[in-house]
Amino acid sequence: MDPAKYADLFLDESREHLAVINNQLLVLEGRPDATGSVDAIFRAVHNLKGMSATMGFSGVARLSHAIENVLDLVRASPDPPDQELLQLLFQSADRLEQSIDDAVNGRESTDVNQAIAPLDSFAGSFQPVDAETESQPPESPPTAPAGTRRLEVRIRRDALLRGARAALVLQRVAALGNVLAVSPPQTSMETQAFDGRFSFGLQTDQSDLEIEELIRGAGDVESVTIAEAGTDTKESTAARHVRVDLRRLDAIMKLVGELTTAKAGLIELAAGRSDPTLEAMTRKVSHLVEGLQHEVIQARMAPVSQVFDRFPRGVRDAAREHGKQVVLAIEGREIELDRAILDELSDPLLHLLRNAIDHGIETPEERVASGKPAAGRITLSAHRERAMIVIRVRDDGRGVDRDRILRKARERQIPGQNADNLKTEELLELLAQPGFSTASSVSDLSGRGVGIDVVMTRLRSIGGSLDMESEVGRGTVFTLRLPPTLAILPALIAEVGSERYAIPLTHVAETVDLDARSTTRDGETDRLTVRHGTVPLSRLRDLVQLDGTGPTRQPVIIVQVGERRTGLVVDRVVGQRDIVARAFDMPRGTAPFFGGATVLGEGEPVLILDAARLV
Amino acid sequence: MSQTVLVCDDAIFMRTMIGDILRQADYDVIGEAETGVEAVDRFTELKPDLVTMDIVMPDMGGIDAVREIVKIDPSARVLMCSAMGQQALVVEAIQAGAKDFVVKPFQPSRVLEAVQRVLA
Numbered sequence: 124m125d126p127a128k129y130a131d132l133f134l135d136e137s138r139e140h141l142a143v144i145n146n147q148l149l150v151l152e153g154r155p156d157a158t159g160s161v162d163a164i165f166r167a168v169h170n171l172k173g174m175s176a177t178m179g180f181s182g183v184a185r186l187s188h189a190i191e192n193v194l195d196l197v198r199a200s201p202d203p204p205d206q207e208l209l210q211l212l213f214q215s216a217d218r219l220e221q222s223i224d225d226a227v228n229g230r231e232s233t234d235v236n237q238a239i240a241p242l243d244s245f246a247g248s249f250q251p252v253d254a255e256t257e258s259q260p261p262e263s264p265p266t267a268p269a270g271t272r273r274l275e276v277r278i279r280r281d282a283l284l285r286g287a288r289a290a291l292v293l294q295r296v297a298a299l300g301n302v303l304a305v306s307p308p309q310t311s312m313e314t315q316a317f318d319g320r321f322s323f324g325l326q327t328d329q330s331d332l333e334i335e336e337l338i339r340g341a342g343d344v345e346s347v348t349i350a351e352a353g354t355d356t357k358e359s360t361a362a363r364h365v366r367v368d369l370r371r372l373d374a375i376m377k378l379v380g381e382l383t384t385a386k387a388g389l390i391e392l393a394a395g396r397s398d399p400t401l402e403a404m405t406r407k408v409s410h411l412v413e414g415l416q417h418e419v420i421q422a423r424m425a426p427v428s429q430v431f432d433r434f435p436r437g438v439r440d441a442a443r444e445h446g447k448q449v450v451l452a453i454e455g456r457e458i459e460l461d462r463a464i465l466d467e468l469s470d471p472l473l474h475l476l477r478n479a480i481d482h483g484i485e486t487p488e489e490r491v492a493s494g495k496p497a498a499g500r501i502t503l504s505a506h507r508e509r510a511m512i513v514i515r516v517r518d519d520g521r522g523v524d525r526d527r528i529l530r531k532a533r534e535r536q537i538p539g540q541n542a543d544n545l546k547t548e549e550l551l552e553l554l555a556q557p558g559f560s561t562a563s564s565v566s567d568l569s570g571r572g573v574g575i576d577v578v579m580t581r582l583r584s585i586g587g588s589l590d591m592e593s594e595v596g597r598g599t600v601f602t603l604r605l606p607p608t609l610a611i612l613p614a615l616i617a618e619v620g621s622e623r624y625a626i627p628l629t630h631v632a633e634t635v636d637l638d639a640r641s642t643t644r645d646g647e648t649d650r651l652t653v654r655h656g657t658v659p660l661s662r663l664r665d666l667v668q669l670d671g672t673g674p675t676r677q678p679v680i681i682v683q684v685g686e687r688r689t690g691l692v693v694d695r696v697v698g699q700r701d702i703v704a705r706a707f708d709m710p711r712g713t714a715p716f717f718g719g720a721t722v723l724g725e726g727e728p729v730l731i732l733d734a735a736r737l738v
Numbered sequence: 739m740s741q742t743v744l745v746c747d748d749a750i751f752m753r754t755m756i757g758d759i760l761r762q763a764d765y766d767v768i769g770e771a772e773t774g775v776e777a778v779d780r781f782t783e784l785k786p787d788l789v790t791m792d793i794v795m796p797d798m799g800g801i802d803a804v805r806e807i808v809k810i811d812p813s814a815r816v817l818m819c820s821a822m823g824q825q826a827l828v829v830e831a832i833q834a835g836a837k838d839f840v841v842k843p844f845q846p847s848r849v850l851e852a853v854q855r856v857l858a
Contacts, residue, residue, distance in 0.1 A: 283841040284820070287828035291839070294832050313825050342838060342855050633794065654748070654796045 155203035300327030483520030630734030774798025
């Protein structure tokens with residue numbers, strides 16, 4: 124074999140093993156008697172040894188071997204590892220990571236021997252009391268729940284809101300017992316591509332007949348198939364995996380995107396001629412394309428744990444360095460996101476976490492003095508909120524000090540900021556300005572002038588948004604909102620004059636008619652009264668500097684990001700389309716409220732409005 | 739005796755239409771509500787067999803109203819009335835305890851099918 128071909132795969136999997144090693148070392152640090160952690164570390168190191176030897180990375184292999192030897196002794200010893208040994212293992216894990224990076228980049232590490240020496244000398248000095256009893260800890264096999272059945276349900280093709288119907292089915296069966304392994308996951312049932320077929324495991328003692336009757340009672344159910352899941356559910360539900368290069372998935376996704384655009388063209392073509400054969404074929408093609416699109420999107424989804432699990436080690440190290448005590452809690456590890464988005468998240472999240480440790484969490488003394496527990500708490504969580512994935516970094520530290528930021532803004536003569544009416548959003552914008560950081564001293568972590576602006580730019584480029592809420596003395600919450608997939612997003616197409624623009628549906632709350640009677644003037648802005656109060660209006664015609672006036676009846680698109688809303692006045696709402704966002708290098712001078720571009724079925728290029736910039 | 743219904747929607751047009759569909763099928767529309775808060779109040783007072791609930795309403799939306807109603811009576815039967823494009827909201831409503839949903843624009847036959855399913 125040609126090892127070079129496997130370098131990416133090697134690197135990918137190595138990172139997973141390194142994450143396991145670091146996280147389990149952290150567990151051990153808290154509970155040195157956690158033998159399960161020693162075993163997990165041992166397995167990871169052992170795998171790394173085998174992988175690196177296969178790749179011909181002898182330095183990595185030798186270092187892994189030396190670590191493995193030490194771990195072997197730890198496993199055999201009745202005493203838990205002490206702090207000194209844990210420190211040695213932490214250091215060795217770092218060296219291991221470094222040597223892997225070096226090896227992949229074609230540099231054979233020279234200092235592997237330096238890393239191996241202390242491990243070998245430890246192994247030499249170690250006198251196990253009872254070295255012969257090398258027993259594999261028995262792994263208790265997962266007990267298969269009895270009475271588990273596998274169900275496949277198909278919602279009628281002509282049913283409206285098939286995803287909601289599926290949710291209704293799941294809600295009903297949940298009353299009978301435990302619902303397991305729903306496929307596809309509910310997030311993707313809410314996309315247009317969901318074809319109404321889904322499956323799940325159900326643990327219940329009800330009869331098949333009763334189950335089927337209950338499911339059919341949800342309405343619009345075409346068929347129900349029930350099968351015994353066998354005694355070992357693990358086997359029946361465990362997917363068989365194959366690793367695929369992300370670039371290959373990107374290429375397939377891009378083709379599917381083109382296909383989606385072509386499909387839209389075909390639909391319009393068919394609509395123009397009343398030819399039943401063409402219409403039938405068009406329906407068939409569009410159904411197939413939607414199915415394909417759905418499958419590819421699924422293939423791209425990965426749980427956020429893949430990124431979240433890298434952080435505990437970094438947080439621990441940063442806390443130590445700053446003399447802070449920090450407990451990191453992680454929630455919602457199973458939430459799934461497009462891999463490409465996930466990859467982009469690592470740096471911004473790390474940045475926010477470091478920021479929380481450096482600026483948010485106080486020293487233990489300060490905390491105790493203000494009546495808080497000595498250890499600060501940072502919570503990293505993921506959950507679904509409607510069509511978006513929401514990730515939060517919450518700390519219970521000192522909060523953002525407005526006065527200090529304002530002072531700094533004045534020093535730098537950033538105009539227009541006034542302490543009394545500075546809203547949190549404006550504060551965030553201020554913090555987001557390049558080079559604006561309130562760290563009084565430059566530390567290794569943050570405060571290097573690379574601040575929230577980097578995070579925001581990164582997030583915008585993938586269609587997300589960032590919000591901050593803070594309370595002095597209580598802490599700060601950063602909220603990231605992201606689309607679950609980059610690939611294809613439903614959007615509203617709006618028109619002014621003869622120009623068309625796309626607004627991602629994830630940020631559209633509703634559309635209403637512009638009614639002069641419910642419009643009021645508030646200084647420079649017009650405000651429109653809608654159900655829950657008033658929203659400021661902006662006119663797309665003005666934004667894109669189009670002369671002339673629109674038609675007498677104009678629709679208003681209520682755009683919402685988080686709690687902020689604005690009404691966008693357009694000439695006409697053309698309709699809803701699935702669009703494929705394309706990377707878009709903004710020419711200099713492009714108005715800042717464009718977030719990308721897409722091509723409609725007719726081949727017409729259309730700019731995508733960035734909702735976060737409008738509200 | 740015919741079964742009783744409370745119709746909740748902030749648009750008179752929708753309330754009238756739903757009411758007519760139901761009355762023609764011999765259901766007894768015993769009350770109407772224009773806001774979520776009103777829906778909860780009327781539910782407590784009238785104890786209807788069925789509630790039809792619009793999602794977007796002023797003064798507490800339909801989903802929160804479902805939550806409140808289910809808190810008052812876990813066996814309450816609520817039918818959501820949604821528009822296309824509100825799928826995520828409908829799912830939220832179902833998770834909050836709504837028993838079924840219909841999608842605007844309403845077809846009388848679909849509304850009645852859903853009502854029968856919920857009351858079954």
